[in-house]
Amino acid sequence: xAEAVGFFTDTSVCIGCKACEVACKEWNQLKGNKPAFLAxxxxxxxxxxxxxWRHVAFIDKVPDAPTTTGNGAAWLMFSDVCxxxxxxxxxxxxxxxxxxxxxxxxxxxxxxVCNGCRDCIAACPFGVIGFSEQTATVHKCTFxxxxxxxxxxxxxxxxxxxxxxxxxxLSELQxxxxxxxxxxxxxxxxxxRLYGRDDKVYGGLNAFFLLMDKPEAYGLPNEANAxxxxxxxxxxxxxxxxxxxxxxxxxxxxxxxxxxxxxxEEALRRCGPTGRM
Amino acid sequence: xxxxxxxxxxxxxxxxxxxFLGGLSGGMYTLATMLRLWGSPRDEAAARTAFxxxxxxxxxxPILLTIDLGRPLRFWHMLIDTTPGHGGLAFKYWxxxxxxxxxxxxxxxxxxxxxxxxxxxxxxxxxxxxxxxxHALAGGAGRVVIGVGALLGLYVASYTGxxxxxxxxxxxxxxxxxxxxxxxxxxxxxxxxxAWLARYRPEGEATEWRLAQMERYFAILELLLIALxxxxxxxxxxxxxxxxxxxGVLWALVVASLVPPLVGMGGPAIQVASGTGSAAVARAAGAxxxxxxxxxxxxxLLMRFVVIFSAQF
Ligand code: SF4
Ligand code: SF4
Numbered sequence: 001x002a003e004a005v006g007f008f009t010d011t012s013v014c015i016g017c018k019a020c021e022v023a024c025k026e027w028n029q030l031k032g033n034k035p036a037f038l039a040x041x042x043x044x045x046x047x048x049x050x051x052x053w054r055h056v057a058f059i060d061k062v063p064d065a066p067t068t069t070g071n072g073a074a075w076l077m078f079s080d081v082c083x084x085x086x087x088x089x090x091x092x093x094x095x096x097x098x099x100x101x102x103x104x105x106x107x108x109x110x111x112x113v114c115n116g117c118r119d120c121i122a123a124c125p126f127g128v129i130g131f132s133e134q135t136a137t138v139h140k141c142t143f144x145x146x147x148x149x150x151x152x153x154x155x156x157x158x159x160x161x162x163x164x165x166x167x168x169x170l171s172e173l174q175x176x177x178x179x180x181x182x183x184x185x186x187x188x189x190x191x192x193r194l195y196g197r198d199d200k201v202y203g204g205l206n207a208f209f210l211l212m213d214k215p216e217a218y219g220l221p222n223e224a225n226a227x228x229x230x231x232x233x234x235x236x237x238x239x240x241x242x243x244x245x246x247x248x249x250x251x252x253x254x255x256x257x258x259x260x261x262x263x264x265e266e267a268l269r270r271c272g273p274t275g276r277m
Numbered sequence: 278x279x280x281x282x283x284x285x286x287x288x289x290x291x292x293x294x295x296x297f298l299g300g301l302s303g304g305m306y307t308l309a310t311m312l313r314l315w316g317s318p319r320d321e322a323a324a325r326t327a328f329x330x331x332x333x334x335x336x337x338x339p340i341l342l343t344i345d346l347g348r349p350l351r352f353w354h355m356l357i358d359t360t361p362g363h364g365g366l367a368f369k370y371w372x373x374x375x376x377x378x379x380x381x382x383x384x385x386x387x388x389x390x391x392x393x394x395x396x397x398x399x400x401x402x403x404x405x406x407x408x409x410x411x412h413a414l415a416g417g418a419g420r421v422v423i424g425v426g427a428l429l430g431l432y433v434a435s436y437t438g439x440x441x442x443x444x445x446x447x448x449x450x451x452x453x454x455x456x457x458x459x460x461x462x463x464x465x466x467x468x469x470x471x472a473w474l475a476r477y478r479p480e481g482e483a484t485e486w487r488l489a490q491m492e493r494y495f496a497i498l499e500l501l502l503i504a505l506x507x508x509x510x511x512x513x514x515x516x517x518x519x520x521x522x523x524x525g526v527l528w529a530l531v532v533a534s535l536v537p538p539l540v541g542m543g544g545p546a547i548q549v550a551s552g553t554g555s556a557a558v559a560r561a562a563g564a565x566x567x568x569x570x571x572x573x574x575x576x577x578l579l580m581r582f583v584v585i586f587s588a589q590f
Contacts, residue, residue, distance in 0.1 A: 049284070089445060095375035096354040097367055115354045116347020118286035119374050122444035127284035136347030219282045229443045230371045235453035236439035239505075243457035243498060244431045247464050250494030251311040254487050255320070 004105035005148065006170035007081060007157065007207040008177050011218075012184060012192060014077035014164040020054040020156035021045060021079075027144065027155035028053065041075075048080055049130030053141040054156050055080045059217060078211075078218050079165060081156070082107065082128045082141035083196060086203035089229050090120035090129060090140075105170070105206060106143035114138055123229045125202075125221050143206075170206055177210060184210075201226040278514035281447040285589040291345035295338050296437050296581045299381075300463030301470060302334035303434025306388060308467055308491075310427035312484065314420060323475045323484035325395045327467075330474060331430070332392035335385060342381075356382070373440035380432045387426030390414070435460035441584065448519050448588040452509035455584065458502040465495035465538065466577035473570040492538040492573070500535055503528070503580075524587040527579055534576025537569045 025032055033051050038044050041058040048055045059076035084107045091099040091107060098113035099120060109120075109129075114137040121129045121138060129140045144154035152158075157167035166173060177194055184192040195215050196205030200223045215222045309327030312320045343352045355378040358367040369375040390410060396402040397411035414422055438455030449455065472488040475481035507528075510516040520528065 047284070093372045093374065093443065095367060095369065095372055095378060096351075097358050097360050097363060097369075098354070100360060110360060113354060113359050114348070115351035117345075117355075117374065118288065118347070119372070119440075119444075121284050122286040122288070122441075122446050122449075123283075125281075125283055125445040127282050130284065131287065131347060138347075216280060221280060221282060225280050227445070229445060229450065232442040232444075232450060232453055233371055233373070233439065236373075236442045236456045239454045239457035239502075240431075240435040240439060240460055243460045243502065244435070246498055247307075247431075247461065247495060248311065250498065251308070251491055252315055254490040254494065255311060255315040255317075257487075257490065 001105075002103045002148075004170040004206065005143070005168065006084070006173045006205075007143075007154070008166040008168075008173040008210070009079050009081065009207065010164050010166065010177075010180060010210045011076060011078050012180075012189070012210055012212055013162045014056070014079055015162055016042070016056055016058055016075065016077040017161065018045075018056045019159045019161060020165055021052065021056055023155040023159035024054045024141075025051075027147070028142070048082075048126075048128045048140070050132040050139040051130065053081065053139070057218065059213075061213075061217075076212055076218065077164075078209075079156070079160075080126075080218075081207050082143075083126060083202070083208070084141075084143060084206035085201075086199070086205070087228055088202070089123040089125055093119045093123040093229050095119060102143075102145060102148075104143065104145075104148050106145065106148075107206075108142055108145055109138060109140060111135065111137055111139075125226065127219075141207075173208075177208065180210060195220060202228070279447070279451050281445060281450075281515075283445045283447075285446070286444075287589065288345070288585060289589075291341045293578070293581055293585055295341040295345075296459065296585070297578050298334050298341070299338050299437060300434045300459055300577065300581075301467050302331050302338070302388065303384070303430035303432070304460075304463035304465075304467030305331040305334060305471060306384075306391070306423075306430035307427045307434070307464065308471055308488075309391070310423040310430075313423060316484065316487070319480060319483040320487065322478050322480040323471060323488070325399065326474050326478050326481055327471050328391040328395045330471070332388040335388050335433075339381060339385070371443075373436050373443050377433070377436045377440060380429055380436065384426065384429035384433045387422065387429055391423060391426060394419070431460065434463035438584075441588075446588050447515050448510060448584070451513035451515045452506045454502050454505040454509060458499065458506055458584075459581070461495055461499040461502050462577050462580055465492055465499055465535070466574055468492040468495055469538065469570050469573035473566050489538070489541065493541060496535040496538040500532065500539075503532065519587055521587075524583055527583045531576050531580045531583065534572050534579065537572055 030051050036044060038046050041060055043058040045052050045055050057078040057080055059078060061076055062074045088107050095117060096113050096115055098110045100108055100110060102108045116136050118131055121131065129138050131138050147154055153167045157165045174197055177197055181192055181194055191212055193211055194208065195211050196208035198204060211218060305327050309324045309331060312324035343349045346352060356367055358365050367375060368379060393402060393407050394411045394414050397407045435456045438459035441449035442453055442455050444450050468488050468491045472485050475484055507516060510519050
């Protein structure tokens with residue numbers, strides 16, 4: 001097993017140029033969705049899906065009354081990507097084992113194994129995975145598995161002009177992120193925080209973030225909501241078991257109801273063979 | 278409060294069809310088993326009808342599931358692990374879709390065997406293999422077989438609800454009662470269907486009133502589970518979404534569909550439940566059950582429709 005790698009995406013220096021989106025599409029030969037004008041910000045990509053494995057979200061924080069200059073926080077720029085979760089919801093449910101963890105500790109969908117059941121889409125809490133009509137399978141960020149195998153860094157990290165996307169061994173990135181957070185805090189940017197750096201969100205994310213607001217503001221589940229699909233197995237089956245027990249009991253009662261049989265037969269005798277009361 | 282940022286898997290009409298038929302088939306097999314094991318000898322006719330119905334109801338299920346896959350020809354990847362270097366079977370007890378694939382396969386075998394057995398007992402099948410099956414199932418072994426088959430049937434009728442909950446989708450993952458709800462509704466639907474079908478077999482009508490009684494219990498169970506689901510959703514903060522237009526109205530219709538079995542509209546069947554009534558009378562009473570059957574089955578379908586679609590749109 002090679003060393004675990006990761007992305008440290010530092011949203012505080014992202015300028016929203018979308019070079020990562022373009023480089024990703026270039027390298028991975030994604031033709032992208034048909035252009036659409038979404039009219040809710042300068043972002044027309046909209047979301048991560050089968051054609052968009054990096055998505056730079058523009059989150060509108062422009063104050064209604066222009067009181068201050070906004071201190072650089074009028075827009076939150078957020079280059080979103082598959083988080084390559086340590087405890088990955090997608091991998092947990094996949095019935096074909098198409099989703100595997102690679103030797104680089106990244107999460108990868110094997111295209112020749114996936115049969116397009118879409119259970120992983122229902123599971124991924126970040127809305128990362130999309131179904132492609134073209135291949136009839138699902139797709140997401142591969143962490144440039146092919147580039148990693150050739151000793152190259154992923155295309156998005158390579159191209160990012162501000163180093164908002166940093167690539168490297170996970171442990172090194174975590175140290176860098178801690179230092180960066182300390183610097184920002186020292187400068188009084190107290191809203192800065194790390195997301196997925198520790199194990200509170202899905203056991204830790206290989207693609208983790210420095211955020212300038214609450215996770216929810218970026219469309220990311222907070223710690224309380226970062227829960228795995230399998231949490232509902234035990235209670236779900238318990239509900240089934242109770243219902244089955246009551247259902248079978250109901251059957252037993254109906255079938256063994258001797259009094260009911262007698263009453264029914266008396267009623268029948270009274271109304272005679274025509275069957276009408 | 279649960280907050281969701283997931284994408285929708287677009288499980289739509291094929292899945293609805295599967296949930297509907299799978300629930301009815303599993304429920305039907307369970308009823309058949311209960312009638313045969315616990316009923317009086319006169320209930321055997323209805324038990325046979327139920328075994329005969331369970332298999333055809335199931336037949337479409339794997340087809341619907343397969344055509345819903347992006348790659349139908351890879352349906353067997355659910356069962357065999359094709360990852361290079363893995364090999365062996367694909368089975369994950371913590372993934373309901375994985376367990377369900379196996380359960381469906383096994384249940385299919387049981388449903389088929391019981392179907393063949395009953396056809397042979399009815400004298401409609403004479404092939405040596407069919408006779409061998411019927412012969413093997415004549416004694417205690419037969420009871421064990423239908424007992425196991427009924428457990429699998431109960432699983433097939435219910436795991437689909439658990440499957441939806443084992444996700445991160447709004448509504449689905451906010452309640453743990455969907456599996457139970459699907460099961461209760463599958464049982465009530467199959468009891469209504471069986472009460473309607475039973476009249477096509479001489480002596481079958483003898484069981485009608487018992488089925489009407491069961492249906493009433495199942496309807497009560499289903500009502501309780503609907504209340505439980507809605508309470509779960511309220512706790513998670515997704516109730517408003519679950520009851521938004523048009524879903525609230527549809528939930529009300531689902532509840533309304535349970536009223537006829539609850540107030541015992543199956544009752545008149547009692548009047549013809551004697552063996553003395555002529556077949557014509559039995560038919561007439563059966564016909565009066567048709568609107569009731571339609572309403573119950575529509576409720577079974579509608580409930581699944583609301584659950585599936587309200588989370589995805
Ligand atoms: S972000 Fe979603 S797709 Fe990526 S590893 Fe985590 S659960 Fe899977
Ligand atoms: S769509 Fe493919 S990757 Fe996703 S759960 Fe199904 S088989 Fe696994």
